Amino acid sequence: MENTLEARHIVKRYGDYTALNDVNIAVPKGSVYGLLGPNGAGKTSLIRIINQITMPDGGEILLNGESLKPKHISQIGYMPEERGLYKTMKVGEQCIYLAMLKGLSKSEAKAKLEYWFDRLGMQGWWNKKLQELSKGMAQKVQFIVTVMHEPDLLIFDEPFSGFDPVNANLIKDEILQLRDQGATIIFSTHRMESVEEMCDHIALINKSNMVLSGKLNEVKQQFRNREYAVSLITADNAQALQTIPKIYNAQTIELSGLDNTLDFKIRLPENVTIAQSLNDLTGLGELTHFSEIIPSVNDIFIKTVKQDG
Amino acid sequence: MDKLWLIIKREYLNKVRNKTFIIMTFVSPLIFVGVALLVGFLTSLNNDTTRKIAILDDTGIYAPLFKDSDRTDYIFIENENLQAAIDASKAADYYGLIHISKINNQLGAVTLYSDDSPSLGFINTIEDKISKKATEDQLVARGFDLETIQESKITADLQLQSYTGVQTSKANGWIKMAFGGGAGYLLMMFIIIYGNMVMRSVIEEKTNRIIEIIISSVKPIYLMIGKITGTSLAGITQFIIWVILGGILFTIAGTFLGPDAVQSPGNDMAMSQLENMDKMQLIVNDIMQLPLLKLVICFFIYFIGGYFLYAAIYTAIGAAVDNETDTQQFMLPVILPLILSIYVGFFSVMDNPHGTVAVIFSYIPLTSPIVMLMRIPFGEIAYWEIGLSMLLLYVSIFGVAWFAAKIYRVGILMYGKKTNWKELYKWLKY
Numbered sequence: 001m002e003n004t005l006e007a008r009h010i011v012k013r014y015g016d017y018t019a020l021n022d023v024n025i026a027v028p029k030g031s032v033y034g035l036l037g038p039n040g041a042g043k044t045s046l047i048r049i050i051n052q053i054t055m056p057d058g059g060e061i062l063l064n065g066e067s068l069k070p071k072h073i074s075q076i077g078y079m080p081e082e083r084g085l086y087k088t089m090k091v092g093e094q095c096i097y098l099a100m101l102k103g104l105s106k107s108e109a110k111a112k113l114e115y116w117f118d119r120l121g122m123q124g125w126w127n128k129k130l131q132e133l134s135k136g137m138a139q140k141v142q143f144i145v146t147v148m149h150e151p152d153l154l155i156f157d158e159p160f161s162g163f164d165p166v167n168a169n170l171i172k173d174e175i176l177q178l179r180d181q182g183a184t185i186i187f188s189t190h191r192m193e194s195v196e197e198m199c200d201h202i203a204l205i206n207k208s209n210m211v212l213s214g215k216l217n218e219v220k221q222q223f224r225n226r227e228y229a230v231s232l233i234t235a236d237n238a239q240a241l242q243t244i245p246k247i248y249n250a251q252t253i254e255l256s257g258l259d260n261t262l263d264f265k266i267r268l269p270e271n272v273t274i275a276q277s278l279n280d281l282t283g284l285g286e287l288t289h290f291s292e293i294i295p296s297v298n299d300i301f302i303k304t305v306k307q308d309g
Numbered sequence: 310m311d312k313l314w315l316i317i318k319r320e321y322l323n324k325v326r327n328k329t330f331i332i333m334t335f336v337s338p339l340i341f342v343g344v345a346l347l348v349g350f351l352t353s354l355n356n357d358t359t360r361k362i363a364i365l366d367d368t369g370i371y372a373p374l375f376k377d378s379d380r381t382d383y384i385f386i387e388n389e390n391l392q393a394a395i396d397a398s399k400a401a402d403y404y405g406l407i408h409i410s411k412i413n414n415q416l417g418a419v420t421l422y423s424d425d426s427p428s429l430g431f432i433n434t435i436e437d438k439i440s441k442k443a444t445e446d447q448l449v450a451r452g453f454d455l456e457t458i459q460e461s462k463i464t465a466d467l468q469l470q471s472y473t474g475v476q477t478s479k480a481n482g483w484i485k486m487a488f489g490g491g492a493g494y495l496l497m498m499f500i501i502i503y504g505n506m507v508m509r510s511v512i513e514e515k516t517n518r519i520i521e522i523i524i525s526s527v528k529p530i531y532l533m534i535g536k537i538t539g540t541s542l543a544g545i546t547q548f549i550i551w552v553i554l555g556g557i558l559f560t561i562a563g564t565f566l567g568p569d570a571v572q573s574p575g576n577d578m579a580m581s582q583l584e585n586m587d588k589m590q591l592i593v594n595d596i597m598q599l600p601l602l603k604l605v606i607c608f609f610i611y612f613i614g615g616y617f618l619y620a621a622i623y624t625a626i627g628a629a630v631d632n633e634t635d636t637q638q639f640m641l642p643v644i645l646p647l648i649l650s651i652y653v654g655f656f657s658v659m660d661n662p663h664g665t666v667a668v669i670f671s672y673i674p675l676t677s678p679i680v681m682l683m684r685i686p687f688g689e690i691a692y693w694e695i696g697l698s699m700l701l702l703y704v705s706i707f708g709v710a711w712f713a714a715k716i717y718r719v720g721i722l723m724y725g726k727k728t729n730w731k732e733l734y735k736w737l738k739y
Contacts, residue, residue: 015735051525053722070528078525082724084518089323100315101526145522 004029004064004153004184005050011058012045019045020056021208027153027186027201032179034199034216035188036297038305041205043188044081047155050186051078064152074103079146081157081188083139085130091141092126095148102149109148116144120170135162143171147178154178155186160194172198192298204301206308212300223295223303226268228277233260234285243284265293312527313535320539324506325546334547338554345559363398365389367411370446374438375407395422407435416443475598478591486659488599489683492608493654496679497647500616503544504623504643507537508636511627511721520721529718533710537620541613599686607685607695614702615678618709619643625713628720629728638729650679662687672698674705712737 005027012020020042027033037043048054050061052068061068063075086094092113099109117123120140130138139162147154159175160168176198179185187199195202203213212219234240240262262285268277281287295303324330359379365386366372375383384403386394391408398406405423409416419439421427445455470476514520523532626639650670657666662684671681677698684690719736720728 015738048521048722051521053521053524073526076525078522080518080521082518082521084514084520084522086323086514086519087517088327097315097319098522098526101312101523 002029003027003062004031005186006062007046007050007059008062009059010046010049010056010061012042012049012054013057018208020049020205022059023205023208023210025203025210025213027184029184030179030182031201032175032185032187032199034195034202034297035186035205036190036195036202036301037205042208043205044157046205047078047080047157047186047188050153050155051076074149075152076155077102077146077149077151077153078155079142079157079159081161083142083162085138085141085145087131088129090126091128091130091133094130095141095145098145099148102151104149112148112150113144116148120144120174136164136167139163140167140171143174147174151183153184153186155188157188158190159187160189160191192296192301195297199297202297204304206305209308211308212304216297219300220295223300224292225295226270227293228266228268228274229289229291229293230262230264230266230281230287231289232262232264232281232285232287234262235260240284261288263289313531316527316532316535317539317542320510320536321542323510324540324543330543330547334550335554338551338558341555342558360404361401363394363401363403363406364409365391365394365406366409368409368414368416371409371416371439371442374442398422409439476591476594478595480592481595482659484592484595485599485686486655488596488604489658489686490655492604493651493679493683496608496612496615496682497651499544499548499612500619500647500678501644503540503616504619506544507540507620508623508627509633510536510540511624511717512630512633512636515628515721515724516631524721529721530714533621533624533714533717537617537624541616541620544616604682604685607682610699611678611682611702614699614706618674618678618702618706619647621706621710621713625716625720625733628717629733631724635727646673646675647679650676654680654683658683658687662690668694672701674702674709677702 003026005025007023007025010020010023011018023042023046025033025035025046035043035046045054049056050068052070052073063072066072089097095113096106096109099112100106104112117125120143122137122140122144125133125137125141130141133141143159146156154175156175159171163171172194175185175187187195189195200216201214202216202219204211214222232240244264244266266277268274278287278290281290360381361384362375362381363384363386364372364375372385377383384398384401386397386406389397394406394408404425405421405427408420408422410418410420416439419435421432421435448458449455468476469478469481514523622643626636626643629639630636653666653670653676657664657670658680661667667680667684670676671684671694681690681695681698685695715737716733
């Protein structure tokens with residue numbers, strides 16, 4: 001698969017501190033790529049290098065197969081976590097200025113702006129100063145500034161902060177639509193549920209190192225540990241409670257009762273098949289639920305970061 | 310290059326459209342002219358009041374020397390002892406009491422009793438009057454004929470001329486100081502005002518957090534150069550408006566109030582020494598003799614050079630801090646050389662424009678714009694000297710800008726950290 005962006009062996013140092021240590025990522029064209037990591041892991045450093053705000057001390061970045069150069073600026077759109085616009089400048093004027101800095105002509109910028117203002121219901125904001133807008137409104141302007149030059153690669157750092165649920169959804173749909181139109185999206189966030197929802201690839205950076213990367217379902221595959229959720233109606237709960245941990249040395253992780261139903265999680269040992277366990281469980285009572293517990297991004301995140309120390 | 314132009318345009322328009330800027334631009338000349346008029350008015354008011362001075366002359370010889378004038382009335386006290394005279398003049402709220410005492414029928418001590426400190430001019434006048442009369446009396450007593458003495462008096466008038474034969478007036482020094490000092494002072498004001506403006510705008514972008522968006526589109530150095538240039542253009546615009554407006558206002562004020570009210574007191578003193586039109590003509594000649602064109606051209610070259618040099622430092626300071634109050638600790642290296650150059654200019658250069666101190670400071674880039682500008686009206690400065698000083702200035706701009714750009718590049722992305730000198734030094738190595 002063709003990669004929109006590749007980062008190879010990126011190293012970044014600030015004095016004695018190493019912010020990125022031999023980091024590699026490959027962002028396939030048309031994907032939504034989640035860049036995850038705890039605070040201070042080095043995500044922003046990497047994003048700044050991709051945006052050519054800072055230069056790496058080692059390694060190289062390829063955009064559409066070409067080594068990253070200043071001319072590529074117009075092909076990247078970046079929405080930083082710390083949002084910022086000129087407070088005393090008028091919205092329209094400001095957007096045109098920022099679009100022109102990205103290489104658009106004045107008339108192009110105007111046309112694009114009118115399209116987006118219309119699309120996001122911002123008619124009449126043109127001559128307002130930014131300081132007259134609410135935070136959510138300013139975020140919308142920020143979003144337009146990021147996407148209006150139709151870049152190949154869009155980088156969003158915490159795109160939903162500051163939005164109410166309705167507007168967050170609106171922006172989410174816009175991002176997905178941009179992907180459908182051919183843009184590649186890098187998405188950095190701490191909201192794991194939106195990663196789950198939107199990303200098809202993820203990479204996890206911890207303490208300046210890349211600790212995990214790949215397709216979301218492959219990563220999940222990797223973290224699958226034969227855990228199953230089971231609901232069982234038994235005649236004798238006490239006996240079942242005794243028996244369940246015993247058979248195939250299963251670890252009962254949780255046990256909760258509703259009426260006669262036992263809800264619990266089991267982890268199957270390597271040598272026990274699903275059919276076998278089903279057989280054993282049905283022997284204990286009436287099996288009403290049996291499903292694999294697929295690890296969530298949240299679990300994967302926490303587990304990996306903890307393991308990494 | 311297109312993007313640099315865009316940035317310059319935005320910075321310029323942003324400054325020029327700013328309300329404070331507009332108000333400053335149009336109100337400042339009004340305030341300036343207003344203050345000048347007020348000073349002129351107050352000075353004339355001050356001159357209107359007449360002083361009353363009591364004279365107690367024990368000798369009886371000198372009292373007639375004191376004649377009432379426009380500004381002074383003399384009251385003669387006779388047949389009183391000193392203490393009574395003092396009490397009387399104090400009670401009458403006189404400006405003072407002059408007591409001329411007598412020792413052995415000769416002139417004794419002359420004392421002015423007053424709660425005020427009289428001006429040197431006033432003291433000189435009194436001393437001259439009494440000395441002259443006493444000397445004349447002595448001469449007569451020793452058998453000299455006063456008329457013969459008077460007739461044989463010859464006054465030497467020192468004519469000032471350059472080697473090339475150009476005549477100058479005695480106020481030449483004053484004029485040169487006014488032009489050189491004025492140019493230097495103006496330069497300092499400009500550097501401080503517009504340097505601060507640049508610094509504030511850097512801080513604003515940093516606190517607005519728009520900086521990351523801008524520098525993901527353009528290199529920080531472009532933003533820095535664009536900002537400095539845009540602000541300097543706004544400054545030049547403001548300056549031109551001031552010159553035009555100030556000119557118009559002074560002309561209007563001048564026609565309404567007559568020339569006297571508009572002249573500053575300093576000028577007044579210089580003028581009062583010149584009694585006839587010939588001398589007036591000489592002053593005009595003096596001004597025309599000044600290397601005016603050279604001065605104006607140098608002013609612009611040094612203004613641009615000096616401004617860019619200091620503005621680069623101001624941008625670095627702006628990038629290093631999170632808000633304006635944190636800038637204090639970094640201000641010293643900016644203000645110190647500026648103040649130093651003004652002092653060197655007014656003391657060393659006035660004293661000896663070709664002295665070692667003046668020459669050295671007119672080569673050091675941080676002080677050369679002001680010091681050299683002040684040297685130019687005094688004496689011939691060789692073109693190579695000016696050229697060398699400008700070369701050093703412009704070369705050092707690149708050096709300073711390089712350092713400033715390094716600090717700027719790192720600083721604009723640093724938030725929430727208190728920056729100190731050590732930290733800045735570290736940034737240079739990033």
